[in-house]
Amino acid sequence: MAKSKTPSFVNTIPLLVDSKQESELLARFQASRQLYNACLNEAMTRMELVKKSDFYQAAKKLSREQKKQRSTMFSEARKLYRYSDYELQAYATNVSNKSKWIADKIDSNTQQTIATRAFRTSEKVLFGLAKKVRFKTPNRFRSVEGKSNKQGLRWKDNQLVWGKIKLNPIIDESNPVIQHGLYSPVKYVRLLWKEINGKRRWFVQLIHEGVPYQKPQNYIIDGVVGLDVNISNIAFVADNHAGLLPFADKVPSFQKEITRLQRKMQRFQRSFNSDNYEPDFIAKKGRKIVVTKGKVKKGSRKWNKSNIYKKIAQKKRELERLKGAYAKSQNRKLVNEILRYGNIIKTEKVSIKGWQKRYGKAILSKSPGFVQSELKRKAENAGGQFITFSTQKTALSQTHLDGSRVKKSLSQRVHRDVTGIVMHRDIFSAFLSRYVNEDDTLSLRDAVNQYPGLELILRSAWQQYQTNCEQVSASESRLSHLSSEQFDLKGKSVNQIVKSAKS
Structure with missing residues (x-):
């Protein structure tokens, strides 16, 4: 039974869990984890057999034009070794019934979702x-979900019900987002836990049918917005507004404190596991002799x-969680700021994975991929589009309004057009992206006609x-010297901690 394809949104609510309930939940999560690993091992075994089969090897040799024949042969290879979602669900049921312990802890619907x-x-x-x-260890298996809200893991009478377990939620009556979700139909339920301040906290995620609550300040209008995505910032140009905004603005990095904790961890790891390291040796560093x-x-x-x-590692994880x-x-x-000016987004098709290989730390802290996925999701939910076009065909950063192309180095952030226009490189590229057609061609005539007005x-x-850059550079030196020891982490929300960091 496939989940419904109607629009949906997620509502996350914290739960009240006592020690007895937590003990039972952890036992069920342990059973779920073991079943998941067993299903994953079986799925990988069947997948390898499919890849080695004659049907699969023959299908790979066919050209892309023979799409129907390729698809048929791939399907035959899957059927031969029972590599399908349905077959793996049957395998999960068989494993659970044989173990008995897993069948006692997990209902059949949850078994099937784990297999899927x-x-x-x-x-x-x-x-x-x-x-x-990756096979799951206990600390990395943090969620289970049901198949529907009719049986098994479900939401009933404003409670999470899973067999004999009934968990009460912590509901904020004044939060319109939560209240909107509670009055919407529930498709299925997900139970998960997070580590916050070194303690396990339980949450329920209700997957509702419908559209999420729209805050008044986060309205979305019809219009075209051109984007230019960079590693650390994003430029956008709409019909009557433009901007060049940084990703993850004013987020404390805690880099010095995290580095200090990593050094402590390394020292303790070496002292308690000396047999796992090669012996220290004397080396020459310039004129100095060092160990x-x-x-x-x-x-x-x-x-x-x-x-x-473990305590040091927990503190490091907490700082990283706060930052993220x-x-x-x-x-x-x-x-939300970008979508206030239009719901039809046009941007270059960039490879975030390619950026990760070259700018790993910057991508990790700024998350441009998350911004792109959120823009796509929210624009499409509002009846708009998220249109991407080829970087090679358009080459917006090199293009001038007369049609010529002049290569620039990455360090050159100002575009000096041959027509005499001087503009920031990213803003100008975002302006041009508004006039890229469906066939990945740039309509220079429209760009030339519209530029005087914009x-x-x-x-x-x-x-x-x-x-903004001048203000950031003035405050960066103050924020860079902050450490977690200057304020208490316990009992504070992310916003409270960041406010205390900036004060």
Whole structure:
């Protein structure tokens, strides 16, 4: 039974869980994890057999034009080795009934969703979207979900019900987002836990049918918005507004504190696992003679982790969680700001994965991929479009209004057009992207005709960006010296911690 394809949205609500209920939930999660790993192992085994089959090898040799024949042969290979979602669900039921313990802990609907989850994970490897799969350890298996809201894991009478377990939610009566969700039909339910301040917190995610609550300040209008996505910022140009905004604006990095904690962890790890390292040796560094730490010995080894090490690791995870949560919050504000000026988004098709290989830390802290996915989701939900076009065919950063192309280095951030126009490179590219057609061709005539009317708006956006850069550089030195020891992490929300960091 496939889930309904009607519009849906997610409502996350914290739960009240006592020690007895948590013990039972952890037992059920342990059973779910073992079933998932068993299903994933079986799915990967069947997938390898499918890839080695004659049908699959013959289908790969066919040309792309023979699409129907290729599809038929791929389907035959799957049927031969029972590699399908339905077959894996049957396997999950069989494994659960044989173990008895898993069948007692997990209902049949949840067993099937776990099997589907494992099957889709294996398909990513089959389709080349992933290189390998990861089997779940207890700390990395954090959610289970039901198949519908009729039986098994479900939401009933404003409670989470899973067999004999009934969990009460913590509902904020004054929150219109939560209240809107509670009055919407529930498709299915997801139960998950998160580690916050070193403690396990339980949440229920209700997947509702319908559209999410629209805050009055986050309205979306009809209009075309051209984008230019960079590693650290995004430029947009709409019908009557433009901007060059940074990703994850004013998010404290806690980099010094995280580095300090990592060094502490390394020292404790070396002291408690000295046999896992090569002996230290004396080396020459310039004119100085220094002692260089030995590298980790090759091969799989057992690592002992002291209680102090675990506490330091927990503190580091909390800082990283705070940084990630606030960055996501700021990026959502950025998405809402752009959508206020139009719901038809035009942007270059850029490879975020390619950027990750070259600018790993910057991409991790700024999350441009998250901004793109949120823009696409919200624009389409509002009846708009998210249109991407080829970077190679358009080459907007090189294009001048007379049609010529002049290459620029990445460090050159100002576009000096041959027609005499001087504009910020990203803002000008975002302006041009508004006039890219469906066949990935740039309509220069429209761009030339529209530029005089938008020039003042573009210059205002550039001036505002320069002002923001000056303000950031003035406050960066103050924020960079902050550490988690300057304020108490316990009992504070992300916004409270960031406010105390900036004060």
